[in-house]
Amino acid sequence: MSNLLTVSPSPHIASEQSVSKMMYGVIISLVPAFLITLYVFGLGALVVTVISILSCVLAEMVIQQFILKTRISIGDGSAMVTGLLLAFNLPSNLPWWMVALGALFAIGIGKMTYGGLGNNPFNPALVGRVFLLISFPVQMTSWPLPVASRLQYVDAATGATPLGFLKEAVRGGVTVPEAMNQLPDHMQLFMGQMGGSLGEVSAVALIIGFFWLLYKRIITWHIPVSMIATIFIFTGILWLADPSKNASPVFHILTGGIMLGAIYMATDLVTSPMTKTGMFIYAVGIGLITVIIRVYGAYPEGVSFAILIMNAFVPLINKYIKPRRFGEEVKHG
Amino acid sequence: MLKTFKKGGIHPPENKFSAHNGIRKLPLPGSVAILLSQHLGAPAKVIVNKGDEVKTGQLIATGEGFVSSNVHASVSGKIAKIDDVTDISGYRKQAVFIDVAGDEWIETIKRDNTLEKDIQLTGEEIIKKINEAGIVGLGGATFPTHVKLTVPRGKKAECLIINGVECEPYLTSDHSLMLEKGEEIIVGIQLLKKALNVPLAHIGIENNKPDAIVLMEKLAAEYKGIKVHALKVKYPQGGEKQLIKAITGREVPSGGLPVDVGVVAFNVGTVFAVYEAVQKNKPLFERVVTITGKTLSQPANFRVRIGTPISAVINAAGGIPGDTGKIVSGGPMMGKALSDPEVPVMKGTSGVLLFASGESARRNMLPCIRCAKCVSVCPMGLEPYLLMPLAQKNSFDRLEAEHVMDCIECGSCSYTCPADRPLLDFIRLGKSKVGRIIRTRKKQ
Numbered sequence: 090m091s092n093l094l095t096v097s098p099s100p101h102i103a104s105e106q107s108v109s110k111m112m113y114g115v116i117i118s119l120v121p122a123f124l125i126t127l128y129v130f131g132l133g134a135l136v137v138t139v140i141s142i143l144s145c146v147l148a149e150m151v152i153q154q155f156i157l158k159t160r161i162s163i164g165d166g167s168a169m170v171t172g173l174l175l176a177f178n179l180p181s182n183l184p185w186w187m188v189a190l191g192a193l194f195a196i197g198i199g200k201m202t203y204g205g206l207g208n209n210p211f212n213p214a215l216v217g218r219v220f221l222l223i224s225f226p227v228q229m230t231s232w233p234l235p236v237a238s239r240l241q242y243v244d245a246a247t248g249a250t251p252l253g254f255l256k257e258a259v260r261g262g263v264t265v266p267e268a269m270n271q272l273p274d275h276m277q278l279f280m281g282q283m284g285g286s287l288g289e290v291s292a293v294a295l296i297i298g299f300f301w302l303l304y305k306r307i308i309t310w311h312i313p314v315s316m317i318a319t320i321f322i323f324t325g326i327l328w329l330a331d332p333s334k335n336a337s338p339v340f341h342i343l344t345g346g347i348m349l350g351a352i353y354m355a356t357d358l359v360t361s362p363m364t365k366t367g368m369f370i371y372a373v374g375i376g377l378i379t380v381i382i383r384v385y386g387a388y389p390e391g392v393s394f395a396i397l398i399m400n401a402f403v404p405l406i407n408k409y410i411k412p413r414r415f416g417e418e419v420k421h422g
Numbered sequence: 423m424l425k426t427f428k429k430g431g432i433h434p435p436e437n438k439f440s441a442h443n444g445i446r447k448l449p450l451p452g453s454v455a456i457l458l459s460q461h462l463g464a465p466a467k468v469i470v471n472k473g474d475e476v477k478t479g480q481l482i483a484t485g486e487g488f489v490s491s492n493v494h495a496s497v498s499g500k501i502a503k504i505d506d507v508t509d510i511s512g513y514r515k516q517a518v519f520i521d522v523a524g525d526e527w528i529e530t531i532k533r534d535n536t537l538e539k540d541i542q543l544t545g546e547e548i549i550k551k552i553n554e555a556g557i558v559g560l561g562g563a564t565f566p567t568h569v570k571l572t573v574p575r576g577k578k579a580e581c582l583i584i585n586g587v588e589c590e591p592y593l594t595s596d597h598s599l600m601l602e603k604g605e606e607i608i609v610g611i612q613l614l615k616k617a618l619n620v621p622l623a624h625i626g627i628e629n630n631k632p633d634a635i636v637l638m639e640k641l642a643a644e645y646k647g648i649k650v651h652a653l654k655v656k657y658p659q660g661g662e663k664q665l666i667k668a669i670t671g672r673e674v675p676s677g678g679l680p681v682d683v684g685v686v687a688f689n690v691g692t693v694f695a696v697y698e699a700v701q702k703n704k705p706l707f708e709r710v711v712t713i714t715g716k717t718l719s720q721p722a723n724f725r726v727r728i729g730t731p732i733s734a735v736i737n738a739a740g741g742i743p744g745d746t747g748k749i750v751s752g753g754p755m756m757g758k759a760l761s762d763p764e765v766p767v768m769k770g771t772s773g774v775l776l777f778a779s780g781e782s783a784r785r786n787m788l789p790c791i792r793c794a795k796c797v798s799v800c801p802m803g804l805e806p807y808l809l810m811p812l813a814q815k816n817s818f819d820r821l822e823a824e825h826v827m828d829c830i831e832c833g834s835c836s837y838t839c840p841a842d843r844p845l846l847d848f849i850r851l852g853k854s855k856v857g858r859i860i861r862t863r864k865k866q
Binding site: 101102207407416417 | 429432434512591663667673674675676678746747748749750752754755756757758759760761762763775777779781782783784785788789790791792793794795797798800801802803804805807808825828831833836837838839840841842844846847850
């Protein structure tokens with residue numbers, strides 16, 4: 090035998106799963122949602138997505154090359170995922186330079202200042218989105234009309250999101266059932282015919298992506314299911330208590346960023362808990378905070394804030410919520 | 423629903439190429455090197471000298487103290503030297519070298535193949551015979567069998583569990599042994615039941631060996647108190663604690679022994695060795711070794727004399743392929759990579775596995791993305807992502823608090839990590855240091 094033998098400790102085999110495969114798996118799972126958003130928001134959606142992805146990848150490359158002077162790791166796909174998810178959380182008529190600024194903030198402040206992939210406590214795409222929301226509140230809350238304005242970009246005709254419309258209506262003294270008559274029905278909401286951030290509108294496309302993620306074992310069901318169930322139960326209680334002031338739970342989970350947030354933003358591997366119980370606590374927390382912001386807060390939508398707030402609790406959850414150790418309690422069965 | 427253990431586990435590709443190739447006898451090598459430390463516990467003490475003529479099966483070293491084991495000559499011939507040899511872990515250890523001349527067995531061994539069903543000895547006599555025959559756990563842990571059969575005072579064995587799981591990918595030695603020596607194994611189980619004075623034995627076999635399950639069920643039906651369980655295929659089901667959980671639902675407490683939950687467990691290979699020792703007076707000097715690998719031309723199961731160089735086993739299976747990059751003694755999950763193919767086969771060598779150079783190298787490690795896969799696959803409920811940095815930072819007190827000593831080193835965490843982090847390497851390092859600290863503390 091001519092060549093030397095490798096001597097390394099066990100195990101000697103490894104699974105086929107890899108970081109980049111998982112990241113590209115996330116991107117593939119977002120294809121249905123992207124196709125729907127192209128149909129609903131057209132040109133604007135395309136421009137915002139391309140600018141966001143390019144800016145994120147470029148920002149990571151420049152920071153690694155010139156500031157950190159480390160190996161450039163854009164090939165792992167994580168910057169692309171951040172860019173895509175950031176775009177999905179923006180309105181499709183946002184000026185390109187705001188998109189680029191948000192992407193720079195997401196990668197620069199949200200990710201690289203903490204040491205890059207795996208070290209950031211907060212979801213970078215949401216850091217970028219919330220930065221833009223606070224800096225440019227007007228542009229970030231003007232929503233192009235679905236389908237009708239898909240050939241325009243920044244000059245698209247705008248309207249309110251269903252959640253925003255409802256909030257204003259209730260403030261103005263209109264009852265919820267009356268306001269509902271002027272909103273798209275549940276089927277249209279489910280398919281994605283509503284105003285909103287470009288990736289959040291179609292529940293059906295996001296659910297298809299969810300099954301793909303489960304099939305590829307990139308995420309587990311625990312966070313999305315517990316979060317949506319919490320929101321469903323909480324808004325259900327409110328709706329049963331007073332249906333004239335509160336929207337139905339089905340309306341709540343189909344509108345705004347619940348589906349996108351539950352399936353893609355809250356499940357970000359880096360910023361979510363490590364144990365199943367921890368995931369449950371985290372998801373329930375996000376659900377409760379989301380509903381509190383939606384129903385009692387100033388903003389019509391609160392998923393991003395809820396996720397960022399619960400991100401901050403993740404280290405604490407990981408510290409105190411431990412898996413059940415084998416042989417911890419002796420059971421005689 | 424097939425039984426299995428609940429917590430964690432993985433399912434790597436099975437690659438059991440040699441499953442139906444039967445067991446063949448490996449031709450005798452020119453010389454053997456029989457290690458004196460092939461078991462857990464103190465090394466055996468040599469009782470022969472250079473130049474002595476020995477017969478196959480003759481005692482050449484005696485167990486020192488309670489946790490130790492006798493060692494027998496596996497061939498007949500002349501003792502060439504008593505010297506150090508590289509063992510599977512890469513250390514130099516003392517061994518008895520014998521130059522093979524003929525194959526003359528000691529007279530007491532019954533060499534015929536007739537099945538001896540009648541059990542004439544008492545439980546104590548059975549344990550004594552097992553001790554004399556130098557039998558150790560052949561699943562790989564090599565714990566002396568007579569020690570396991572001596573239940574500590576105040577504890578009671580309620581049932582016997584026989585491990586026919588063979589959850590390691592590639593390996594087929596237990597599978598082929600069950601197919602060829604099924605009834606001998608059943609008699610061996612009866613012997614162990616008598617030695618332990620327990621009424622019931624469970625045999626656990628994974629569902630990827632349907633022929634072995636059918637055969638063992640058929641054979642067990644003719645005897646009292648033996649139950650065969652088909653188990654869902656999941657690694658590390660052959661781990662003692664996982665198997666006990668899968669079959670009985672009981673969990674061996676942290677730091678405890680199986681007998682704490684009333685169970686004593688043995689591998690099918692061990693059971694067959696018990697049968698041969700008690701019914702045929704044959705000491706443990708040969709075992710079944712799987713030789714396999716994707717590039718190997720003739721994967722096989724051989725009956726190999728202890729002390730045979732692993733290179734001789736490989737040559738009998740078609741020789742080392744040119745692009746071999748790694749030779750592993752044992753399975754791909756828990757086996758040890760060899761630095762030298764001349765290492766001798768030991769009592770615990772269940773298989774030899776060859777990897778082509780493309781498969782042998784590790785991938786570069788990436789940052790942890792906190793995907794929690796290591797936590798969800800850990801069969802012991804540990805958090806490998808956390809233990810690795812704690813071990814790197816020498817935080818021994820925290821490692822102990824995080825139950826690092828419960829780690830069974832199954833490797834599921836490293837296997838599953840998408841960032842290819844060497845989790846188990848560092849956990850093992852931390853575990854050995856914490857273990858030393860605990861032992862020192864106990865002495866004070």
